[in-house]
Amino acid sequence: MSDDIQRQEEDWIARCRKGETQYFRFLVERYERMVRGVIRRLIAAEHDVDELAQQSFVSAYEKLAQFNGSCQFSTWLCQIALNKARDAMRARRHRESDLDVGELELMSDGDVPQAQIETQQEKQRRDRQLQAALGALKPEDREVIVLKYLQEYDYDCVSGMLGCTVQAAKVRSLRARERLKDILQRMGVKL
Amino acid sequence: MKTMDNEPLSTDDARLEAWLARAPLPPASPAFCERAMRAIEDRPRPWHVRLRRFLFAPRPLQWNVAGLAATVGLVTIAVVAPMLIARGPVAPDIGAVNVTTVRFEYRAPGAHQVALAGDFSQWQARVPLRKKADGTWVAELPLAPGSYEYVFVVDGERWVADPHATSYREDGFGNRNAVLSVPSI
Numbered sequence: 001m002s003d004d005i006q007r008q009e010e011d012w013i014a015r016c017r018k019g020e021t022q023y024f025r026f027l028v029e030r031y032e033r034m035v036r037g038v039i040r041r042l043i044a045a046e047h048d049v050d051e052l053a054q055q056s057f058v059s060a061y062e063k064l065a066q067f068n069g070s071c072q073f074s075t076w077l078c079q080i081a082l083n084k085a086r087d088a089m090r091a092r093r094h095r096e097s098d099l100d101v102g103e104l105e106l107m108s109d110g111d112v113p114q115a116q117i118e119t120q121q122e123k124q125r126r127d128r129q130l131q132a133a134l135g136a137l138k139p140e141d142r143e144v145i146v147l148k149y150l151q152e153y154d155y156d157c158v159s160g161m162l163g164c165t166v167q168a169a170k171v172r173s174l175r176a177r178e179r180l181k182d183i184l185q186r187m188g189v190k191l
Numbered sequence: 192m193k194t195m196d197n198e199p200l201s202t203d204d205a206r207l208e209a210w211l212a213r214a215p216l217p218p219a220s221p222a223f224c225e226r227a228m229r230a231i232e233d234r235p236r237p238w239h240v241r242l243r244r245f246l247f248a249p250r251p252l253q254w255n256v257a258g259l260a261a262t263v264g265l266v267t268i269a270v271v272a273p274m275l276i277a278r279g280p281v282a283p284d285i286g287a288v289n290v291t292t293v294r295f296e297y298r299a300p301g302a303h304q305v306a307l308a309g310d311f312s313q314w315q316a317r318v319p320l321r322k323k324a325d326g327t328w329v330a331e332l333p334l335a336p337g338s339y340e341y342v343f344v345v346d347g348e349r350w351v352a353d354p355h356a357t358s359y360r361e362d363g364f365g366n367r368n369a370v371l372s373v374p375s376i
Binding site for chain 2: 018019021024025028029032033034036037040041049050053054057058061062123126127130145149150152177180181184191
C-alpha cells in the first residue's frame with residue numbers, strides 16, 4: 001500500500017473515531033470485495049456471505065477505537081472477518097467436509113487447454129472448483145489456504161491471525177496445501 | 192516462488208499457488224455497501240458521539256426577508272427588554288446618590304437614653320444617640336437633600352426640640368419641632 005493511500009486511510013479512521021460515520025463508507029467500498037471473498041472461501045458456501053460480511057464491517061466500526069495501527073487496517077479487518085466466519089461455522093455446527101470428494105469429479109476440467117485466454121465462463125468454473133475443494137477441506141486447513149494463498153499474507157500475519165507461532169503457521173500451510181492439491185487432483189482439475 | 196520462505200517449490204506446488212492466486216474476488220457490490228452503511232448508521236451510538244454530532248453537525252440555513260425581520264425584532268426585544276426592566280421607573284435614588292451625613296448632638300448629662308424621631312423615621316424614636324464622656328449625646332444619620340422636622344426623645348418620654356436648630360415649626364399641638372434643611376451636594 002502506498003504512503004498516500006495509507007495516510008488517506010488513517011485520516012478516514014481518525015474521522016470515524018470522531019463520529020463522522022460517513023467516512024467509514026470509503027473503507028467499506030475499498031474492502032468489501034476482500035471481506036466478502038474471504039468469508040465466502042472460509043465458510044465454503046454462498047449463503048450468509050453478505051450477512052457475515054456486513055457483521056464484520058459493523059464490528060470493525062464498533063471496535064475502531066481498538067485499532068492501534070500496529071498492522072494494516074485491511075489485515076485487522078480480515079482478522080475480524082475470520083472470526084465472524086469461525087463463529088458462524090461453530091453456530092451451525094458446520095461439518096468438517098461439506099462435499100464428498102467423489103462428487104467433485106464431476107467438476108473436472110476435461111480437455112480444456114490451459115494456455116488459452118481465460119473466458120468468463122472458465123473463471124466461473126475455476127471459482128466453483130476452488131469453492132468445492134475448499135469445502136472438502138477441514139476448516140483449519142481452509143483458513144490457512146485462504147490467508148496464505150488467496151490473501152497472500154506473509155507468515156507473520158498468518159500466524160498472528162491464527163494465534164500460533166510462525167513455524168506452526170508454515171507447517172499448517174504446507175500440510176493444507178498438500179491436502180488441497182490432493183483434492184484437486186481427485187477432482188481432475190488441471191493446474 | 193518458494194515455500195516455507197526458503198525452500199524451492201515443486202512444479203505442482205508452483206502451479207497450485209499460481210492457480211490459487213488467480214482465484215477471482217466477488218464483483219463489487221454497491222448494494223452491499225449501502226446495506227452495510229445503513230446497518231452502521233442505524234446502530235445506537237455512545238452518548239458522547241451523539242452529543243458531539245448534535246453540537247457540531249453543520250446545518251443548512253434557509254432564510255427569507257420576513258423571517259429575517261422577525262428574527263431581528265425578537266433579538267432586539269430580547270436584548271433591550273431586560274435592560275429596560277433592570278432600569279425600572281425613573282426615580283430619585285435616595286439610598287446611594289447625593290446623601291449627606293448629618294451629625295445630631297444634644298447635651299443631657301443626666302439622661303439615661305436619648306433617641307431621634309422625625310420625618311426620616313416616621314416619628315418613631317428609632318435612631319438612638321450614644322453618650323459621650325462630656326454628657327453630650329451624638330448620632331450621625333445619612334439624609335438625602337430636603338427639609339426634615341425632628342425632636343430628641345429623652346428617656347423615652349420627653350420630646351425636646353433641638354435647642355441649636357436654625358429654625359422651628361409648630362406641630363399643631365402646642366409644641367414645636369426643629370427643622371433641618373439638607374442641601375444638594
